[in-house]
Amino acid sequence: MPTAALGCDTVFEHHQAAIEAATKELSTWDEVLGVIIYGSVAHGFALENSDVDIKIVCTDDFFTAKEHMGNVSYFDRDATPYEGGYVDGEFITPMHIERIAADGSESARFDFQDAIVTFDRQGGLEDLVRGAARYPVEQKRRKMVRFYAQFSAWKAHYYEALRRDNHYLAHLSALQFALYAGRLFLAYNETLFPGHKWFLQVLSGVPQKPAGLMRCLNTLVDQKRAEDVERLYNMVSDFACWPHDSSQDRQFLWDVRMGRIEDFPFAAD
Structure with missing residues (x-):
């Protein structure tokens, strides 16, 4: 059964044991500055047989050496006292966390949401994690403008796909x-x-x-019918006065094409 521990409401006992074992081992490495638990265990989404995801904060020199070897990952089965379990880790530096806090994608930030610091050699890691997990509220309006342009454009693409009897484009457009x-x-x-794995949840x-909304979305994903597209479109449009650009076509073009050429993050990021 799940048990409250390590700051989570629901951590299975065997996951907690794996976290403690991995943290104990990594804390003996001089190059390791901290250990962060993230992923399904930290978010409260874990199944009983889920693996344990960790970020291992290390020194710059150690990370550079690992990078040159082409291996910045960490894998440990010994720490997991349950069948099929393992600890799946990646090495990062404090600078990586700072960069995500400054301009990371939402999915990169989500890695740090609910994250649990189980080891901090120098202090201050909790603050770095909180900064990385912050929603960039200063970008909120701009994001909604870009998302609404994508929302409208993919609706048009869906009907163009039906007109051309292009099943691939119709399925893609409905999902987008x-x-x-x-x-x-x-x-x-x-x-x-x-990210897509936990999007609907x-x-x-x-x-x-x-x-x-969720019933409408799930029906569209399952059926991909025109009536489902219209139902969702009306539901979204009627909910709020969404901010949008005077030329949604231009915004869509910029995000899909120019964003791939210039140093500008794609809307999906």
Whole structure:
């Protein structure tokens, strides 16, 4: 059974044991500055047989050496006292965390949301983690402008796909349309996009959204019918006066094409 521990509401006892064993081992390495638990265990999404994800904060010299060897990962089965379990880690430096706090993508920031610091050699790691997990509220309006442009454009692409009997484009457009509908509500609630794995689970938990949104989204993802597209479009459009650019086509073009050429983050990031 899950047990409250390490700052989480639901950590299985065998996961807690694995965390303690891995932390004890890594804390003996002089090059290791800290250990951060993230992923499904930290977020409270773990299954009983889930692996334990960790970020190992190390010195710059140690990271450079690992990078030159082409291996900045860490893998340990010995620490996990359950069948099929393992500790899956990656080495990072304090500078990496600082860069994510400054201009990291939402999914990169989400790694640090709910993260648990189990070892901190020098102090201050908790503050770095909190900074990296912050939703960039100063970008909120701009994000919604970009997401609404994507939302509208993929709706148009969907109908173009039907007109051309292009099943691939129709399926892609329906999924992208659903994605950006969800991204709009995540931004509206100042909630980080967690990546696709946890997207619907995180979206279902935001407080400000239309009743029936998740059912509507899931139906669209399953069926990809025109009536499902229209139902979701009306639900999103009626919920709020979404900020948008005077030329949504130009915004979509910029995000999809020019953003790939210039040093400008793609809307999906």
